[in-house]
Amino acid sequence: MSTVEISHISKSFGALKAVDDVSFEVEKGEIFGLLGPNGAGKTTAIRVLLDIFKPDHGSVSIMGGPMTEAKKDRIGYMPEERGMYQDIPLERCLVYLGTLKGLAPMDARIRISEYLERFDLASSRHKKVKELSKGMQQKAQLITTLIHNPELVIIDEPFSGLDPINTQMVKDLLCEQRDKGVTILMSTHQMHQVEELCDRIVLIDLGRTVLYGGLNEIRKQFSGHALVVGTSDELPTIPGVEQVERHNSSSYRLTLAPSTNSQDVLRMLVERGIRIDQFEIAAPTLDEIFIRVVQKDDQEQGERL
């Protein structure tokens, strides 16, 4: 049973169709990427999933059924628009939000102390939230998301506003949560983070699902029939290679004829005495896939209109 099952949900605000027939599932213990350009409908989909908005059509099953008040305590949510009470001390704010997730005040205090130490916020516990920097507030928000040991974490743009050190810390934390069996649904624009962390993704554009599946399968699907060969030598003409172009200063991208096998190309390069530093299937980056899919989809939508 999937932790989250979203089936054909649609949600409109007046004339605007924010989400249009979106479906996806998030499996237990995986990090799932919810991707899409700005205004694609990601946040609306998350709000429908969390029962903040009722869908016009379709259904949502979360941890085996519809959202209930009890399930809210098993979910950690970090919205894109970070929200904390600005006028109260950090610790008091965290304890309050922790108790609203079902923790006893004493337990909340103990866990918050641990997290404050870990996130290097212990010295700021008595400061008002508004006195903290954006990055510190971001970390505090992450504490409210994880403080009650949720089974499902829904996290929107977890790395925005963080420096490289804190980004790494958050990544480690997310991996640690996944290793504990926590299911994570992550929405972000930072594709290299998705490539590093996510097992599967869904890409939404203009409210619709345009790509869905395992990250490796998707990359394979978009890889085409090409190789990246790293060498400092000049490449000779190789039978079965249709096009050779510079990939970067030390490598080439070779587009193969449909009948050519990559092993044959490797053998021929070795036979011709080419010194090979790198030899790999030219899989596109997620960034490239994202741009390609979204541009194609926008073009199709434009033609349809």
Added chain:
Amino acid sequence: MTKFWRVAWHEYSRHVFRKRFLFALLSMPLFLALMVMLVILVIWMDSNPTPIGYIDHSALLANPLPQPAVKWPMRTVPMLPYTDESVAKADLQAGKIQTYYILPEDYLESGQVEEFYIKEPKGIAIEQFTSFLSTNLLVNQPKDIAKRILDGTQLIIRSSDNKRESSQERLVNIILPFISGILFIIAMSTSSGYLMQAVVEEKENRTMEIMVTSVSPGQLMSGKILADIAVGITQIVVWSLFIALILIFGRDFIPFLSGFTFSGSMILILIAVMVPAFIMICGLMAAVGATVTEASEGQQIMGLFTIPIWIPYILIATFLQNPNSPLAIALSFFPLTAPMTVAMRVGFTNIPNWQVITSIVILVLSAVGSIWLAGRAFRLGMLRYGQRLHWKEIFSHQRA
């Protein structure tokens, strides 16, 4: 402790333990205390203790009794007998006495006295001399008759059912419900204003999204409303304690307060009207908070609700003349004007029971309606950042 209580306690504590709330809470009683102190000071200063002289040719004051003791802060004015007017005149010019009176030989027949002063003495001093004369005029009368005459007349107007009475001395009993009503409405307006502000703030600082994924909108809203009612009650209780202290201690010193009597039925009517009114206003303020995008915009809309609340105050003269007029009755049945109208009428008249009950029923229904409205506005408008929720959307069939 359920989440509802956690929300309520959080809301209550973050308002009540703020400096600005404590300042607002204590400023009213301190203002009242200051007013009482000023009244006391004025009385004390008005009662000039410089002696009053008299020259008695009528033999009435041959062996005079002193005038009855006066209550603090009034000061007793000594009465100095003179036999020679030139000495009295010299003392008056020297400031040793503030005035002197000459009682002629035929005073008992004519009742006329002559008064001499440089600066006209204050009423309190004259009253003491009058009291001094009256005491000595009544010296041969039985004590109870003398006391009755000295007390003077007191007109008491009593309602036909004997439940209520009014007199000059008991004017405070007419004004008190009116004052209580005003204080209740001030408390209600400020604390419901806090509620509106809290809802707008949660939208502005984006806490709302976290909140609604932790507690149900119903728990959140009702927790907030309960907290803000508790904030209002805290204000009312503290203010009532101060007023009670002023009434208890002040009635010994301030004649205006001396006729104060406690009326349970009046308090019951006020509570029965004000509590649903309070919930109604809280609901409306929460609805406003959910629809607007900025606190300043909310303040402006708040005015639409608070102005009607104060309309009866403008009509006080009309209500005083005819507290059972059709206008007064109509305003008792309109939810926003009912609290102040009933508070005023309950002091001025005996409101028929059916009118009190109708008013309470209308207010209870309005309270329920405003909570529904708040819940719906909240559900639809809680995540509208930078975009106002229109009232027609609240009443539309949109799924909330």
